[in-house]
Amino acid sequence: MAFSECGGIYRVGIVGMGTIGRAIALALDSGDIPVHLAAVHSRDAEKAEAFAATLNAKPPVMALNELIASSDLVIEAATQAALATIAPATLEAGKDLMVLSVGGLLDHPEWADLADRQHCKLYVPSGAIVGLDGVKGACAGRIDSVTITTRKPPEGLDGAPYVVEQGIDVYALTEETLIFEGSAREACKGFPANVNVSAALSLAGIGPDQTRIRIMAVPGGTRNMHDVEVIGEFGRMTSHIENVPSDTNPRTGKLSYLSAIAMLREIAGAVRYGN
Ligand SMILES: NC(=O)C1=CN([C@@H]2O[C@H](COP(=O)(O)OP(=O)(O)OC[C@H]3O[C@@H](n4cnc5c(N)ncnc54)[C@H](O)[C@@H]3O)[C@@H](O)[C@H]2O)C=CC1
Numbered sequence: 001m002a003f004s005e006c007g008g009i010y011r012v013g014i015v016g017m018g019t020i021g022r023a024i025a026l027a028l029d030s031g032d033i034p035v036h037l038a039a040v041h042s043r044d045a046e047k048a049e050a051f052a053a054t055l056n057a058k059p060p061v062m063a064l065n066e067l068i069a070s071s072d073l074v075i076e077a078a079t080q081a082a083l084a085t086i087a088p089a090t091l092e093a094g095k096d097l098m099v100l101s102v103g104g105l106l107d108h109p110e111w112a113d114l115a116d117r118q119h120c121k122l123y124v125p126s127g128a129i130v131g132l133d134g135v136k137g138a139c140a141g142r143i144d145s146v147t148i149t150t151r152k153p154p155e156g157l158d159g160a161p162y163v164v165e166q167g168i169d170v171y172a173l174t175e176e177t178l179i180f181e182g183s184a185r186e187a188c189k190g191f192p193a194n195v196n197v198s199a200a201l202s203l204a205g206i207g208p209d210q211t212r213i214r215i216m217a218v219p220g221g222t223r224n225m226h227d228v229e230v231i232g233e234f235g236r237m238t239s240h241i242e243n244v245p246s247d248t249n250p251r252t253g254k255l256s257y258l259s260a261i262a263m264l265r266e267i268a269g270a271v272r273y274g275n
């Protein structure tokens with residue numbers, strides 16, 4: 001952890017003031033995580049100003065480069081496309097980075113090396129998925145397969161580039177339907193705002209080309225569900241999560257931001273649970 005020089009308080013800047021960014025800002029504003037919310041930045045500065053004004057801390061809304069300069073940790077909660085700017089700028093400045101748009105990491109293994117050279121940390125929370133501790137352990141040995149099956153209601157998949165390109169009308173489906181099957185890398189390109197969980201799974205496990213994903217549209221569904229199966233020399237592991245879609249973004253399950261908040265608590269504290 002690279003502490004700021006002013007007062008030894010770990011300064012956090014949040015980029016992206018949508019569902020996840022706001023939830024993290026509100027958690028920090030409650031004051032029970034010992035870090036300082038130093039700045040926020042979003043594509044829509046006016047909306048970010050209005051939200052920041054509702055917080056006790058009244059964090060300034062800054063340009064990205066100013067936010068990076070004012071933070072020890074930058075939390076990316078924007079988009080995979082935005083990450084392409086945020087990640088190198090943050091790491092080159094020697095600042096820690098937490099990434100939510102995890103799919104944006106898959107084509108940039110050099111960022112992990114950059115973090116290493118710059119002596120800073122690159123954090124990837126489990127997000128909307130469970131069981132990455134076990135996956136990491138399992139992948140220390142021989143692995144035969146890692147598969148994730150994602151089930152979302154139509155509104156959780158609507159507008160994804162793959163859905164648009166293929167002309168799939170997710171609202172016209174009448175029963176659970178497989179709409180995509182492939183690697184985590186391919187899925188994160190076709191569904192950049194829907195299956196970042198598959199990127200986190202692949203990075204914790206055997207990589208984005210070897211990790212398989214199936215995406216199912218579930219008409220009438222009320223949960224974003226992810227089933228992970230890992231088979232290897234250790235045996236077989238499965239995990240299942242039924243995520244309540246967040247109120248403001250049906251693609252994003254509530255565990256996504258709760259996981260980031262829990263990770264921040266551990267970064268700020270002395271004790272870490274789990275692997
Ligand atoms: N790792 C995980 O398990 C999960 C990751 N995600 C991903 O996390 C990211 C944030 O998710 P949400 O908060 O639900 O999305 P959201 O759409 O509610 O909010 C995104 C915010 O980022 C802002 N933004 C967009 N482009 C920007 C840019 N270039 N610079 C600054 N701000 C920009 C938007 O104006 C918006 O305020 C998304 O990429 C999403 O796909 C979402 C759920 C789970």
Ligand SMILES: O=C([O-])CC(=O)C(=O)O
Pocket residue numbers: 127128192193194195196197198224225243251252253254256
């Ligand atoms: O919240 C979820 O179910 C997962 C999600 O959107 C993502 O991984 O991008």
